[in-house]
Amino acid sequence: MINGCKSLHAAAWPAILLAICIGATAAVAQECEVKIGAVGPMTGGGASWGLSAKAGAEFNAALANEADGLQMGDRRCKVKVLSFDDLYTASGGAAASNYFASQNVHATVGPTSSPDTTGFRTVAKRNGQVFFNATYMNSAISPEFPMGFHALQTPEAWGRKLIKEAKDKFKFKSVMIIAPNDQGGSDSGKVLNMMYGEVGVKPSLEYYQRGTTNFAPLAMRVMNSNPDTIETSAVPPGDSAILIKQLLEAGYAGAIGNLGGAGSAPILLGAGGAAKLKAFYWLETSPVDDPGVIRMKVDYERLMKSPAPENPLFPVMSVAAEQLLHGISIAGTDQDAEKIADALRKMTPESRYLGKGGWRGKAHYGINQELAFPIGFGMVVDGKKIPVKRIDIPAE
Template sequence: MKNGIRGVLAAAGMVAALGAQAETLKLGVVGGMTGPGAPWGLAIDGGVKIAVDEINQAGGLAVGDKKYTVEVLTYDDHYKAADAVTATNRLIDQDEVNYIIGPIGSASVMAMKPITERNKVIMLSNSYSTEVLDANTKYMFRVLPTQYEYNRQLIGWLKQERPELKRLAILSPNDATGWSTQKIQTAAYKDAGYDVAETKFFERSQNDFRTLLTSILAKNVDFIELDTVPPGPAGIVIRQAREMGFKGQFTKFGGNNVAETVKSAGADNAQGTLVYLSADPSSEPYQKLSQSYAKIHSNSMDDFVFYFYDATHLLFKAIQEAGTVDDTDAVRARIEANNSFDGIQGAIVWGGKDVYGVNHQIATPAYLGVIEGGKAKVINKFDAR
């Protein structure tokens, strides 16, 4: 009889163990994994997967009395709103996810947001469009600082340290991202006393910029601001402008992947370009994430990995504090309750209510870099504020 009882208990234990192993938390990732914006989309995927691997290697995510193995489901939106909507509906209706991380493109985010808000799905995303956040936003959090948060600091440095630069042109993508960022850039430069001589838009599929550059160079500008031009095309612009005889300054105070830009421009052409950086390439955290990223993707790591790595750990912390993976209202409340979070490279601060009507905008350290010898070198740091 005792053996029988032991057998029943052993069987029950095996069932319980199997049940514990079956607990899975699914995270959805949406972003442009192919095409010109791929370095940014792959950065989302890489940052999430590095954080998830750390949790899984440690035995899973402890939530209440359960342990969850975290699974990542990644969909390519090709930087297009329609594909982002398809991915979102699939993640919610078929994959039954409660949490989506990404995308980056404004058009995709704005198309996804009504769906995620209606379904109470938390979206940790980015968009440089000022229209993405408003007082009615509940479940979306912007986990990257936008140009509105850091641009005036970068332009302030430029004004003080490079007084010879007075007249510029701004080049931006012809979509919701570019329309918003160019507006912000133009206002910031004009407010700082610069002469914005030309503003141009280009199609994301474009790889010949000579016609646009002919118009820009005819305005005798001292420098060209590359705004949110994707890294590869930004390099092409730099190379073609140099081939056309432009000897002035390039600035890129939108998203960057210096390695991809240099690959397209050539190291000599890119020399001296001033860039916004999300992280210090010489830092220990950068080296750590680079090594982990190389195990996931073969391209050069984009700095945006930092944001989505931190965002994933921030989400895990909120889920643990809420004690649930299903009640997204409880998880949302925990994210909102944590005014600051210790990120991999310093304090992360939530804010934005004065500007957007809701404290769902993140602020992190920002860096100003210069391309030297084909690599980025930090020349200034701006703390989160």
């Protein structure tokens, strides 16, 4: 019994068998693997955010592998995705970073919210990990965490424009901003409070305990305050549907805004369809009716054998994964976070689906590591949903 090619002298083999041995050795030498992580809440109220990060990472890995792997110098390497459910908590974010470190993963798509990003980034700095987060917290990226990149744009980039457009359409003069009573809710709530006020809408803030499943008491407080519109963008998608259902059951007839990352689906679910809503306006973190996003979803279904996630954060995290893999390819390594981060900073972001983008963030965060790709703005007017408007975001 012969144990492998190395155990035999070449002269003992016919030429054709020698060629097979040499070819097998060369094939082994060419084998390589690139690993990236996907992190966010994948269960609970924020699950659609984390699952969007996972889907975006896995889709781009599949695209790379379909093309015989990611170009790494003179080799093409298979891309593998490892995922972690951080449970929407700071401790979960820290645990995610340590898990990825144990698996030699130094680049991730996600975290996707403020609590998990807060826990993740400090540990990721120690573990040497590049990451694209998708939170609206005030310090989503900063010079203190140079390996952190932002997958979507701060409300400072689009907030006043969208609020003004909604105000002009629906004629509201007061807004109640609803948010959970933790860092994620308070950071978003304060920014929205400021922006609505600057556009001439009188704001108020109403906080609730994260984990609430019965919003009837909150609905009564909203009814007693009688705001012209309510802003729900800081409310996780799973909570939004329950909140809206109970608000409408309590008799709320004002406008509803959702200038966060959840899109229209949770509100429409809670309302029982667009026909039940008089006035609804929302941010789409990607231009969901754009031909490029539609083509992305078609490609996803072809490769992944299932429909693409409907959450509008999916295209955002897919584009972030695309940039991350491009940075890894330029750096020629998936193990050196500093090289990957440097490659990302020097390249011009570009998506096969949305075209050329850019970097921004210096004015707001002090660091130019926020992707600038188009967003969308949607409205329901008198029970009719109109097409989502594409809004381009300038680079800095």
